[in-house]
Amino acid sequence: xxxxxxxxxxxxxxxxxxxxxxxxxxxxxxxxxxxxxxxxxxxxxxxxxxxxxxxxxxxxxxxxxxxxxxxxxxxxxxxxxxxxxxxxxxxxxxxxxxxxxxxxxxxxxxxxxxxxxxxxxxxxxxxxxxxxxxxxxxxxxxxxxxxxxxxxxxxxxxxxxxxxxxxxxxxxxxxxxxxxxxxxxxxxxxxxxxxxxxxxxxxxxxxxxxxxxxxxxxxxxxxxxxxxxxx
Amino acid sequence: xxxxxxxxxxxxxxxxxxxxxxxxxxxxxxxxxxxxxxxxxxxxxxxxxxxxxxxxxxxxxxxxxxxxxxxxxxxxxxxxxxxxxxxxxxxxxxxxxxxxxxxxxxxxxxxxxxxxxxxxxxxxxxxxxxxxxxxxxxxxxxxxxxxxxxxxxxxxxxxxxxxxxxxxxxxxxxxxxxxxx
Amino acid sequence: xxxxxxxxxxxxxxxxxxxxxxxxxxxxxxxxxxxxxxxxxxxxxxxxxxxxxxxxxxxxxxxxxxxxxxxxxxxxxxxxxxxxxxxxxxxxxxxxxxxxxxxxxxxxxxxxxxxxxxxxxxxxxxxxxxxxxxxxxxxxxxxxxxxxxxxxxxxxxxxxxxxxxxxxxxxxxxxxxxxxx
Numbered sequence: 001x002x003x004x005x006x007x008x009x010x011x012x013x014x015x016x017x018x019x020x021x022x023x024x025x026x027x028x029x030x031x032x033x034x035x036x037x038x039x040x041x042x043x044x045x046x047x048x049x050x051x052x053x054x055x056x057x058x059x060x061x062x063x064x065x066x067x068x069x070x071x072x073x074x075x076x077x078x079x080x081x082x083x084x085x086x087x088x089x090x091x092x093x094x095x096x097x098x099x100x101x102x103x104x105x106x107x108x109x110x111x112x113x114x115x116x117x118x119x120x121x122x123x124x125x126x127x128x129x130x131x132x133x134x135x136x137x138x139x140x141x142x143x144x145x146x147x148x149x150x151x152x153x154x155x156x157x158x159x160x161x162x163x164x165x166x167x168x169x170x171x172x173x174x175x176x177x178x179x180x181x182x183x184x185x186x187x188x189x190x191x192x193x194x195x196x197x198x199x200x201x202x203x204x205x206x207x208x209x210x211x212x213x214x215x216x217x218x219x220x221x222x223x224x225x226x227x228x229x230x231x
Numbered sequence: 232x233x234x235x236x237x238x239x240x241x242x243x244x245x246x247x248x249x250x251x252x253x254x255x256x257x258x259x260x261x262x263x264x265x266x267x268x269x270x271x272x273x274x275x276x277x278x279x280x281x282x283x284x285x286x287x288x289x290x291x292x293x294x295x296x297x298x299x300x301x302x303x304x305x306x307x308x309x310x311x312x313x314x315x316x317x318x319x320x321x322x323x324x325x326x327x328x329x330x331x332x333x334x335x336x337x338x339x340x341x342x343x344x345x346x347x348x349x350x351x352x353x354x355x356x357x358x359x360x361x362x363x364x365x366x367x368x369x370x371x372x373x374x375x376x377x378x379x380x381x382x383x384x385x386x387x388x389x390x391x392x393x394x395x396x397x398x399x400x401x402x403x404x405x406x407x408x409x410x411x412x
Numbered sequence: 413x414x415x416x417x418x419x420x421x422x423x424x425x426x427x428x429x430x431x432x433x434x435x436x437x438x439x440x441x442x443x444x445x446x447x448x449x450x451x452x453x454x455x456x457x458x459x460x461x462x463x464x465x466x467x468x469x470x471x472x473x474x475x476x477x478x479x480x481x482x483x484x485x486x487x488x489x490x491x492x493x494x495x496x497x498x499x500x501x502x503x504x505x506x507x508x509x510x511x512x513x514x515x516x517x518x519x520x521x522x523x524x525x526x527x528x529x530x531x532x533x534x535x536x537x538x539x540x541x542x543x544x545x546x547x548x549x550x551x552x553x554x555x556x557x558x559x560x561x562x563x564x565x566x567x568x569x570x571x572x573x574x575x576x577x578x579x580x581x582x583x584x585x586x587x588x589x590x591x592x593x
Binding site for chain 3: 281359
Binding site: 129136138142144146 | 536562563
């Protein structure tokens, strides 16, 4: 399957979130989001999220964890717009309905056909050179195209780096635990550059737990997470 | 005038811009929309053979979607394939909210849409153009996609007004603009 | 019945035999001539846009000869004037990457190119031939166009070797050979 086709078929993070909420027959509110946070994390852990979309999935995970923390410990302050994720999900739901409309009409096969054509080659061809074409303009056009493809090439590069980063983090934690039997999650994230970085560590941790390479203990809710080596 | 327009659209066989129509008819481009309105009313009836499709500054003469099954037996046109759910979502946002930018689409879907947009562009289902006010590319449905939906104009989509202009959706769009993590 | 026939003739784009029409309409071939007679009487009026031509057991939809001048103007407009930016880009891809298929061109431009390729063919700037290995048409610059550019061979284009062999584009094109889902 080609790079694009693979991504085209994959459900986005909001789709997953909406399904989780609707399966529990909940309204879209902060309370509901807090309730499905664990399910979402379990999904992330189990599913093979395409590396290209991992960042978006992790972003939503980070926001869910924040909302859940607030629900459990109201003294934790939410960012300026507390209901942003709920609003975004409601908006997304509107367009899920719109997409269903589109799917229905598209599926009806009521196509308006264009006028049939005879193949171009059999038509009378008149050589009509345009005035704005020269070897220089062709060269510039091709250079421009290559420049426009730059972000596209870069995107593939970044995606690749993202996979590497989770795997590297796993290796990093594993190595660190070989040196000492126990460490805390805070130790791992001490050098974190961004929230995303923290979530990548968290995901690596989930993966290690799944593989039963580490044992994780959290004494109290939102207390320090302790990692122990499984010998 | 009507018959001249039909003759032009017929011989071109594809979408003709309103500007080009005005030039060929030696008329003012500002007069064309009213003429097209009348033409559409006259042509696009339940049992007419042909439809006049008006979309995004272009006009095309096409067959009445009511005869799709019959016509598909003679048309060489390839019927475009299945659409995945993420593609349908992206198309729905573009159809109902056009012209929209990529960040606007991503805000609604919560996921990077570069590749999906590229794929839809390559399949000819959407079009990209630069928007002077927004200073970035905006996306609209292509006239070909409208043909495949069998609707004479984008406004004929179900609940178009609701999704296109609804205040609540506008408000949600503003609210959903989330600070970057 | 009349409208169905017009829709068939329109989308077919060429002459359709009476036998074929009967089959499509699930009617007896012997009934068709009378139907066509009535259709011709109704359609072929002095000011109608389209004419129904019945000749030698076949029927075809054409534009009213009264608009011949207007119609020739339409095709002239399509092949005259400067190239648009998308047309120029497509031409550049064909020059530097020839022989190249339509899906390959679309991978590089990221946009559907059917109409543009057709237009470049009509202007005689490019040529189409079947490729045995790729099992689909490939495009190259035409001899006339090379002469117009004032170069004896396509390899004389500036940066030819560099653009022709660019690795990242090569990799992109490998994916274009994967059939569309």
